[in-house]
Amino acid sequence: MLFACAETCEVYTNTMSTPKTVIQLKHVTKQWGSLAALNDVSFKVQSGEIVGFVGANGAGKTTTISAILGFIGATVGTVELFGEKVEPQSAHKLHNRIGYAAGDMELPAKLTARQYFSFLLHQSDGDYADQYKELVQRFKPELGKKIGTLSRGNKQKIALIAAFMTDPDVVILDEPTSGLDPVMQEAFLGLVRDLRARGKTIFMSSHYLTEVADVCSRVLLMREGVIIQDVSAQQLLKRSGKQVHIVTGYKAIRPPKGASEVKTTTKGTKTTLSFVYNGPADELQPWIASVKQLLDIEITEYNLEGAFKSLYESEEKSS
Amino acid sequence: MMRSVYLKTLYDKRWFIFGWTLGLMALTALMVVFFPAMHQDGSLDALVKNMPPAFQGLVGSLADLNSFDTYLASQLFDIRMPLIAGIMAIILALGLSTAEEERGELRTLLSLPLSRVRLLFEKWLALCSIMAISVLGVVAAIYTIGPLIEGGSIELSALLRLVFMTWLIMVVFGTVTLAAGFATGSRAAANTLSILVIIGSFILTTFGQSVDWLRDFEKFSLLHYFPAVDIIKNGIDIVDVVVFCSVIVVSLVAAVVIFRRRDIA
Numbered sequence: 001m002l003f004a005c006a007e008t009c010e011v012y013t014n015t016m017s018t019p020k021t022v023i024q025l026k027h028v029t030k031q032w033g034s035l036a037a038l039n040d041v042s043f044k045v046q047s048g049e050i051v052g053f054v055g056a057n058g059a060g061k062t063t064t065i066s067a068i069l070g071f072i073g074a075t076v077g078t079v080e081l082f083g084e085k086v087e088p089q090s091a092h093k094l095h096n097r098i099g100y101a102a103g104d105m106e107l108p109a110k111l112t113a114r115q116y117f118s119f120l121l122h123q124s125d126g127d128y129a130d131q132y133k134e135l136v137q138r139f140k141p142e143l144g145k146k147i148g149t150l151s152r153g154n155k156q157k158i159a160l161i162a163a164f165m166t167d168p169d170v171v172i173l174d175e176p177t178s179g180l181d182p183v184m185q186e187a188f189l190g191l192v193r194d195l196r197a198r199g200k201t202i203f204m205s206s207h208y209l210t211e212v213a214d215v216c217s218r219v220l221l222m223r224e225g226v227i228i229q230d231v232s233a234q235q236l237l238k239r240s241g242k243q244v245h246i247v248t249g250y251k252a253i254r255p256p257k258g259a260s261e262v263k264t265t266t267k268g269t270k271t272t273l274s275f276v277y278n279g280p281a282d283e284l285q286p287w288i289a290s291v292k293q294l295l296d297i298e299i300t301e302y303n304l305e306g307a308f309k310s311l312y313e314s315e316e317k318s319s
Numbered sequence: 320m321m322r323s324v325y326l327k328t329l330y331d332k333r334w335f336i337f338g339w340t341l342g343l344m345a346l347t348a349l350m351v352v353f354f355p356a357m358h359q360d361g362s363l364d365a366l367v368k369n370m371p372p373a374f375q376g377l378v379g380s381l382a383d384l385n386s387f388d389t390y391l392a393s394q395l396f397d398i399r400m401p402l403i404a405g406i407m408a409i410i411l412a413l414g415l416s417t418a419e420e421e422r423g424e425l426r427t428l429l430s431l432p433l434s435r436v437r438l439l440f441e442k443w444l445a446l447c448s449i450m451a452i453s454v455l456g457v458v459a460a461i462y463t464i465g466p467l468i469e470g471g472s473i474e475l476s477a478l479l480r481l482v483f484m485t486w487l488i489m490v491v492f493g494t495v496t497l498a499a500g501f502a503t504g505s506r507a508a509a510n511t512l513s514i515l516v517i518i519g520s521f522i523l524t525t526f527g528q529s530v531d532w533l534r535d536f537e538k539f540s541l542l543h544y545f546p547a548v549d550i551i552k553n554g555i556d557i558v559d560v561v562v563f564c565s566v567i568v569v570s571l572v573a574a575v576v577i578f579r580r581r582d583i584a
Contacts, residue, residue: 071426072582089435089579096432106423110331111321119321123431 019046021083022170022201023068028077030063030225037063039225040077045203047169050196052212052233053205055222061205062102064222065174068203069100081170096124099163103156103175109148113141113158117165124166135161138187152179160188164195171195173204177211189215213237241278243300248273249293256287270295324428324438328415328445335414336449339407340456346403347460350395355469357384357394371529388473391461392547396481398525401488401542404453405517408493409510411449415442416500417509426583435579439501443571446497450489454482477551484555487563488545492517494567498574504584516541541566 023045030038066072067079070091079086081094139157156179177185192215213233221229255262258279265272419425465471496513520540527537544559
C-alpha cells in the first residue's frame with residue numbers, strides 16, 4: 001500500500017529528513033499591462049509542508065501557480081524550485097519532480113483516460129505501475145471512456161491521478177476538489193494526509209477553508225496580488241468559535257470577556273450586538289442571563305469561512 | 320501507441336486526416352475524370368480566348384490541356400491544390416497551436432517534463448506527416464482513376480516531383496501558421512498572417528500575369544516558386560526548394576525563439 005502508511009511513514013520522515021526549501025518566491029511581481037497580478041510576493045515552502053493557498057477569485061492564486069510552474073515569467077523577482085531558478089524556457093527540467101492538477105484543467109478530450117495515463121507514463125522515467133494501480137483503486141475513474149465525454153468530477157479524478165501517479169516530490173494543486181463529490185473529496189483528502197505522513201510537499205489553492213484547515217500545516221492568504229497572511233492552520237482554527245447576535249431594548253449593553261469582532265447598531269429602541277465568542281460556553285451562559293430587556297438571540301457556529309472573511313476585511317481596512 | 324506528442328497528435332487528428340485526404344482524393348478524381356472533356360472540346364478554347372486577360376490567368380495555358388500530365392499540373396496542382404491544401408494547412412496548424420492554448424490543453428502538456436522546443440517540433444513533424452498522407456492520397460487517386468480514362472497516364476517520376484513540391488508548399492503554409500500560432504498564442508494573429516500569405520500569393524500569381532502594376536510583386540508570392548507545369552516539363556528548380564525551405568526554417572526559428580520564453584495563457 002504505497003499511499004496508506006500514515007503512522008510508519010511519519011516516523012520515518014520525521015527522523016530521517018531535514019526540511020529543505022523546495023519552492024521559493026523572492027519579491028515576485030507580475031505585470032499584465034498596467035495591472036499588477038502579483039505584487040512583491042515572497043514566501044517559502046519547505047519539504048514536507050502542506051501549504052494551503054487561499055484567496056478570493058482574481059486574488060492572484062493561479063498566476064502564482066503559473067509562475068511556479070514556469071507557464072509565465074516574473075516581471076520582477078525570482079521563482080525557485082528545488083533551489084533552481086524557474087524560467088519558461090527551462091521549467092520542464094524540473095517538471096519530472098512535480099505533479100500538477102487544476103480544477104479547470106483541460107485534458108485531451110479525444111483520448112480515453114487509459115490512453116492519457118499511458119501517454120503520461122511515457123513522458124517520465126521510472127516504473128510507476130504500482131502507484132497507478134493504487135490511485136485507480138482509490139479514485140475509481142472511468143478508464144475506457146473518452147475524457148471529453150466525462151463529467152467534470154470524473155475528469156477531475158483523472159487530473160488528480162495524473163498529478164500523483166509519478167510519485168513527485170512536490171504536488172501543486174489549483175482548486176483540486178472543485179467538481180468532486182463528497183466521497184471523492186474525502187478520498188482526495190485521505191491521499192493528501194497519507195502523502196503528508198510520507199513527507200511529501202503539497203502546495204494547494206482552494207476555496208474550501210475546511211479542507212485547507214483539515215490537511216494543511218500552513219495557510220497563505222492572498223488578496224489583490226499580495227500575500228496578506230502567512231499563518232499556521234492551528235492559528236486559523238483558533239479564530240473559529242460562536243457567532244452571537246443579541247437584540248435588546250437596553251442601549252448600554254457590553255459584550256462578554258473573550259468576545260471579538262464586536263459590532264453594535266441601534267435602530268429606534270432596539271440595539272443589536274454581534275460578536276464572535278471563543279471562550280468556554282459555561283461562561284457565555286451567565287452573561288446571556290444578565291442581558292437586560294433581551295428581545296432576540298441567535299448563536300451560530302463561526303466557521304472558517306467567517307474567519308477568512310474577517311481576515312480579509314481587516315486587511316482591507318488596514319490598507 | 321501514445322509514446323509521444325507526435326503520435327498523440329496523429330491519433331487526435333485521425334478523423335481530420337481521413338476527411339481531408341478523402342476530400343483531396345475526390346477533387347483529384349473529379350479533375351481526372353474531366354480530362355477527356357477538357358482536351359477534346361474546342362469550344363473551351365474559344366470561350367477562354369474571349370475572356371478578359373485577367374480571367375485567362377485563372378485558366379492557364381490552353382496548350383497544357385492537351386496532355387494528361389500538364390493538364391493535371393495546370394488545372395489541379397497549379398492553383399486549386401495549393402489553395403485548398405493551404406486552407407487545410409491553416410485549419411490544421413491553428414488546431415495544433417492556438418486552439419490548444421485557448422482550450423488550456425497546452426498548459427496541461429507543459430506541466431509535463433516536456434520542453435517547449437520539443438513540443439513545437441513534434442507538432443510540426445505531425446503537421447508534415449499529415450500533409451504527406453494527404454498528398455499520397457492524391458497520388459493514389461490519380462493512379463486509380465487515371466488508367467480508367469483515355470490518355471490518363473502519367474510518368475511516376477513526374478508525378479512524384481509534382482507531389483513533392485505540393486507537399487512542400489503545404490508544409491510552408493502550415494509552418495507559417497503554426498509558427499505564428501506558437502509565437503503569438505493568438506488565433507486572430509495567426510489566422511490573419513496565414514490568410515494574407517495564401518490569399519496574397521493567390522492574387523499575386525493569378526493576376527500578376529495580366530495586371531501590370533502587380534507584375535513586379537509577383538515574385539513575393541509563394542506560388543511563384545511552385546510552377547507546376549514547369550515541374551512536369553523540366554523538373555524541380557532547386558531555387559524554389561531553397562526558397563520554401565528558407566521560409567520554413569525562418570518561421571520555425573522565430574517561433575522557437577519567441578515561444579520558449581513567452582507567457583502561456
